[in-house]
Amino acid sequence: PIDNGMSKEELLAIECELLQSLNTLDIYPCSQSSDGTEVERCLQCSLGGLTPESFDFTIKNSIPGCTISLSAPVFHSVPMVPVQDSKHVLKTARNQVLSGACFLTIGDYTIRYAQLRDIIEDSDRPLFQRDVEGVDRQDDLAAARLFSATTLAFILKKHSEHPSLASYLFVFGDMVDGWQNRYINHIVQIRMVLRTCFFLMAWRAHVLAHLEYSLEVQFISRESFDIFTFICDSLILLILVYRNHFPQYPLLPWLHSTKPCEHVFGCMQKLKADFNIADVLYFIPKLMLHLSGKFGELSPEQKVNATAASYHHTYFDIHNLDIPALMTWPTDAEIEVASFAVAAQEAEQLLTVLGI
Template sequence: MLTLLPSGVASSDPPVTLSPRLRSDSALRYLGTPSDWAADILQKLNYHGPLALSWDDTALKEAISVHTESKDVCVILGASEGVICITKEDNLENLFEQAQLQKADKLRVWLLSIPLPKIPLILVATVARGSSTKAKNLVDMHHQLTERLHEHNIHPVSLAADGAEVERAAQRMITAAAPAFSIYAIPNKKKGCSVVLQIPLYYDKHPIVIIQDSKHGLKTARNQIMTGARMLIVGCFIMCYSMLRQLADHILGPLFWHDISNAKKQDDRATARLFSAVTLKFNHENSPEQLGLSVYLFVLGELIDAWQNRNHCNHIKMVLRAQFFLMAWRSHTVAHPDHNLNTHFISRELFDIFLTLCDGLLSLIIVYCK
């Protein structure tokens, strides 16, 4: 594993073990002190405002390499356990003979961002890890990183990750571990549809807000309609793959054939076309009987648009509309004798992602206003 500094130059300092437990479990290792670089950049920019911390994984070519640090010390790189120092040659042989090393196949990157235009991201840390790394180990990495940032009085307001199950589990654990919370409630007369916001407070009551990648959630919403495992039902109206095919088959339709035939699940452009105002208008005018699809495209498309350039009043209206719709839709599905959540409602994962998007944006508005 190699940790890069924000300048893109690898540090020549020897590896530093943060803790034996973390070394064996989650492999978070640093070369130098990346938080020093982040603090230095913020000082040079004379920036003292809010910050956002995000992280993501990318594929890493699996390889194990051995480097000689000195006559008696070797360093093994590329294992998911982290940088391993071997002091005796026979220990190195035993290690390879017993096949105890698991090759890292992912590179995890933490980035600190200033929410202002034309300012590049600040690379805080990177770590090589395995695909089987558990959420608890990811949380340990996060806490050690935030401890280092805290030493420099750097406290990100938001924590962003993608919608993978392990990432959402890690975010829930980060929230649960908070020593204090700020709680806000938005009541609703409909049972089970009230909104309760819990904003975790860390390090002398510094708020953090858990958020998701909004465009990743929209791609998942598109895939829900295209899967044959579900028949989404909103009230008396269904949503299914054939409706999207009609939009693509129509000579004036807004969708392309490759948007729905052997479509890539992570196609950003196809997703943007499906949830565009043009598609919504075309479907409403040419297929008014497909009201469920029109409502689905409008409400969820508005939720993602709420994360773009809008004033606070519009933000709140768009988010609350989506949140109340999702909660009421789920309550209706549960109460209906012929419907069930596994077939006629969006997946549990997508429901959780959308609620996180709703709660996250409302929480950010509260935090920034205060």
């Protein structure tokens, strides 16, 4: 059995055994997703030690420090990209704003919990009171509301004195939208995550250069920084892997996630609270009925949201799905242009407004 106390080494042994079992059936995963805990991230970083091969790619940029180097382990000629669940990442970004352990400072402006209180005190507020007070830090919908276009527009209109909060919500909301959007093409997704990378790099460099600032106080946590940069790299790698190895299939980034597993586990817990693998096999007929037949009268999104509170599953949602756009693969030259001529300049413009 797998429990919360298992070490990276123990999990790596299980991962290795699972990969070998899949490979014997000619199944070669191109991604491995996790929720982003410290142990899981260490495990993902250790996957490269299981194989001598790697897929490497460099996005050149003439701006000093902005060249991006990417790498993923290769198993049986197929790269396997370590991925962080994008909705968990959005909650991480939200929790950084709610945290009282730091005093986020971007240039001349700060991001504070009091700014969220200002929002919910307005009669036209786009957030619920429970999104700010007595919060559930694992609430997918609360995170989605905070980083929504509606909240961003509200801040720009009624609280323009908080440009750092607006910039933060825009940058990280856009980063996750790159994973969740059903219709934008991949070069735009790359631009979105690269902008986030450059924004983070410049913000961090500014804090390090400031004599009175420290990363522990004025910047997001080390773990969050690692997670944010990790998920940006992962999306670009997935696009490259699909372009090079599976160009005949559309890349649906939102399915490279832990959400389907969480949904199945939630349904299983309704059937039996404490279950093991034998129970899962035994309950497969009931589980299939529970997932598909029982909620036949509901919409796909309603079906997958009939599980535990906090989690809002949307992986069945195909509204505005644009398959041709998700099968349009960018060239290396287009990626470099997106990096230098677009993403880096957009990040610079945002940071200039904030005083960096």
